[in-house]
Amino acid sequence: MNVMLFGPELYYLGAALVFFLLSLKRRVEPKADYQIALALAMGGLVVTGLCLCQQGELFFKAYRVDLFSQIFKFALALAFFFVLTISHNLAHIEERYHAEFYLFLTTTTIGMMMLVSSVELLTIYVSLELSSYSLYILVPLRRGDGIDVEAGIKYLLIGAVSSGVMLFGLSYLFGATGSTYLVDILPKLPQLVASPIGLLGLLLALAGFFFKLSVFPFHFWAPDVYQGAANQVTTFIATASKAAAVALLLRLVALGAGYGYGFAQALVILSIISMTLGNLVAIIQRDFKRLLAYSSIAHAGYFLIGILTMKEAGYIAAIYYALAYLVMNFTVFMVISEVAKDGRDLKIQELAGLWRRSPLLSLSLIVGLFALAGVPPSIGFTGKLLLFTSAMSQGYFWLVLIGAVNGTISLYYYLRVIYASYFTDDPSLGPITVSTPIRVLNYALIAIVLGFGVFPDRIVELAKAAVKTVL
C-alpha cells in the first residue's frame, strides 16, 4: 500500500494524537497550543496539496482516492486552516478545553475526508458518524447560558434520527442488490427505483446526506445550531460539512447516472422548497448567524440544481459552487468572529458603523455577502451562472426562473446587513483592531472571491478533470 494514498488522513490522525496529548497536559497554555495547532493546520494544507494527484483504491476497494476526492480533501484542509486562523481568541470556550476543541475539529475533518473517498455503504456510514459525533461534542463545548447544550442536544437528536433512518434505507439497498459497494449498487438503480423496496431504501438513505446539507425536510437543526454553537464551530459547520455533503451526493448521483425522471422531479421539488423557504424566513431574522443559517438552507437548494441535472456540466457547476461557497461563506463568518471578539452572538444591528470601526472588515463583509447573493464579478455569480446554465440546457426552465427570483429575494436581506453596517451608526461602539495575520487573510479572501470570479477557468478545468475521474 502506498502511504501517499492515505497521506492526508494519516497526517490528520497524527495531528489528532498531538492534540489529544496536549489536552492531557496539567498546565493550561492556550497560546502555545494555538501556535502548534496553526502550524499543524498549515502542514495539513501542504500534505493535502502534495497528495492532490494521487490515484488508487484502498481497503478492498471500499475507499477510492481520485482527483475528485483529493480536491475536496484539499478544500476541507483549507476550511480547517481557515477556522484555526480565526480561533486566536476562543472567547466562548474555556481555556482548559481549547486543546479538546482542536482535537474534535481534527477528528471531524478526518471523518469528512474519509467521507469524500468512501465508495462502500459501511465506510460511508462509519465516516459520516465519525464526522458527526465530533461536531455533536463541539457544539455544546461553548460556555453559555444554556443555549449551547440546547443546540447540542437538538443537533444530536435530529442527527441521530436521520442517520438511523439512513442506515435503515441502506439495509434495503443492501437487500435489494446483495452488495455494499456503490459500483455494484448504482448500475442496478433503474430497476431499484422501479421496485418499492428499492425506492423506499433510496429515499431513506438520502435522508442522512440531506441532513448534512440541511435540505428542506431535514433543515430544522440549522438555525438553532448556528446560533447556539461558538462562532468558530459554526464557521466549520457552515463551510466544511457542506462541501463534504455535496461531494458525497455527487458521487452517489454521478456513479448512477440512471435515476430516471421521477427521481429528478423529487429533487427539483426539494430544491425549490429549500431555496424559497430559506430565503423567505431569512428576511425576518435579527441574529446574523441565524440569518446565515437560513441562507445556507437556501444554498442547499442551489447545490441540488447542479446535482439533479445528472449531466457533466451540472456536476462541474456543483463542484465549483461548493468550493466557492466555502470561501465566500468563510469570508462572512470571519467578519462575524472578528467583530464579536468576546464570542457573543452578533445581532445585525450590532454591525452599525462598521465602515468607521474597521474599513477592511466592512469591505470583506460587502464582498462576501455580494458573493453569496450572486452579484458579479464575484465567485458566487460565476457559480450561480454555471449552475443555472447547466440546468437550463437540460430544460429546467421553471427551476431556473424560481432560482433567479430567489437570488433577488436573498439580495434583499443581504443588503439589510450591508445597510446596517454602512448607513447606520452607533457612537458607543469603538473601533475594532485587526491583527496583521487577519489583515493578510482579509486581502487574500477578497482577492480569491473577486479573482476566481473574473477568471474561473482554472477552477472549472480542475472540476472538469475531477468529474472525469468519477464518471
Added chain:
Amino acid sequence: MLVFNQLETYLYLALLLFAIGLYGVLARRSLIAILISVELILNAASINFMAFNRFLAPHPAVGQVIALFIMAVAAAEAAIALSIIVAVYRKLKSINIEHATELRG
C-alpha cells in the same frame, strides 16, 4: 415451511421496530426515551442487515460485520448523547425536551 425460516418474518419485525422507534422519537418528550427510540431504529437496521445476509446475500459475512459495526457506533452515540443529556440536566434541571425552548425564530 417454518415461519422462522422466512425472510419476510424478519423484514416485518424490523419494519415494526423501525415504526415503533420513529413513533417514539416523534411522540415522547423525555430525552432518554427519545434516545431509546433511536436505538430501536438502529436495531431495526441491524435486523434487516442480518436477515438479508442470511437469506439473500452471496457473501455470508458482510451483514454480520455491518451489524457489529452498528453496535459499536451505537454505543459511542449513546455515550455522547447521555453526556450531553447530563449537561442539559445540569443547566435546565429537566430532561424534558419541551423545556429546551430558548432558541427560536
